[in-house]
Amino acid sequence: MQPRERLIFPLDVPHKSAAERLIALLKDHVGLFKVGLELFVAEGPAFLQFLTATARVEYFLDLKFHDIPATVRGALARIQAGARLATVHVDTGRESLNPAPEVRGSGVKLLGVTALTHLTADDMEAMGLAREYARDLPKLVLLRAGIARAAGCDGVVCAGTEAGAVKAAFGPEFLVVCPGIRPAWAAVPGDDQRRIMTPYEAIKAGADYIVVGRPIRLAPDPVDAADKVAAEIEQGLKDRSGA
Ligand code: C5P
Numbered sequence: 001m002q003p004r005e006r007l008i009f010p011l012d013v014p015h016k017s018a019a020e021r022l023i024a025l026l027k028d029h030v031g032l033f034k035v036g037l038e039l040f041v042a043e044g045p046a047f048l049q050f051l052t053a054t055a056r057v058e059y060f061l062d063l064k065f066h067d068i069p070a071t072v073r074g075a076l077a078r079i080q081a082g083a084r085l086a087t088v089h090v091d092t093g094r095e096s097l098n099p100a101p102e103v104r105g106s107g108v109k110l111l112g113v114t115a116l117t118h119l120t121a122d123d124m125e126a127m128g129l130a131r132e133y134a135r136d137l138p139k140l141v142l143l144r145a146g147i148a149r150a151a152g153c154d155g156v157v158c159a160g161t162e163a164g165a166v167k168a169a170f171g172p173e174f175l176v177v178c179p180g181i182r183p184a185w186a187a188v189p190g191d192d193q194r195r196i197m198t199p200y201e202a203i204k205a206g207a208d209y210i211v212v213g214r215p216i217r218l219a220p221d222p223v224d225a226a227d228k229v230a231a232e233i234e235q236g237l238k239d240r241s242g243a
Contacts, residue, residue: 003237004230005031006203008060008177010213012036016043016050022217023055029226032084034060034211045080052082060085064113065092072096076110083108085177087157090114090144097151109175112148114141114158117180117195137195138162142169149174160197160205167206178202179211183229186215199229203236 009030011019019039039047040063051059061079065072066089076099079086083106088097090112099110115137124134133140141162148156155175158166163176182196202210212229219225
């Protein structure tokens with residue numbers, strides 16, 4: 001796998017034409033495009049068909065399902081070929097995480113979202129989480145990663161700060177995808193991410209994929225920024241294998 005193939009770029013834009021521009025610009029510089037709530041609500045499944053049939057790229061369908069088992073399974077079963085990754089919140093419960101056979105048929109890999117990277121220990125405690133977990137987010141993420149794995153998920157989404165613990169506990173095959181990535185050279189105005197790491201740090205810690213949005217999208221030269229992230233990924237891979 002080329003280093004850039006580990007770079008996931010979120011198409012966090014409000015409409016298709018903005019997404020099309022970014023796809024044309026970055027297609028050869030990132031590994032996978034991510035479709036999240038903003039673009040999906042704006043453009044719907046037709047945009048996913050556009051990605052597959054016209055842009056000819058696979059995508060990460062990051063809709064972070066969180067609902068009762070029947071609703072989540074129904075949504076998972078409608079995922080079409082072309083989606084390489086999809087997400088379900090782990091705290092939606094074990095039964096909702098258990099993927100329907102039809103979903104496996106489409107070839108999508110399912111990731112459990114453990115604890116969003118904008119949340120801090122204070123946020124978790126304020127929402128009623130036991131202190132033992134709120135004050136020790138790697139412990140919470142490990143607990144939820146175990147639930148995701150037992151339910152049949154292919155991996156998890158977690159912060160780079162937790163990637164090493166998940167890899168150590170669940171082995172190399174269980175995918176770790178890390179958002180909340182902030183290169184040292186990129187400033188994001190009004191940033192909402194909290195549990196952050198650089199691309200180099202997250203990959204070195206064991207992430208299989210990193211999600212990098214605003215540091216690339218808002219850069220004066222997004223192609224150059226993506227290439228710089230890929231170079232950090234390459235260095236992180238070298239250093240983690242001791243090469
Ligand atoms: O790099 P940037 O902060 O712009 O990336 C934002 C993207 O990361 C959004 O698409 C958001 O949905 C995603 N994200 C995620 N899981 C988190 C935090 C952010 O998938 N825990």
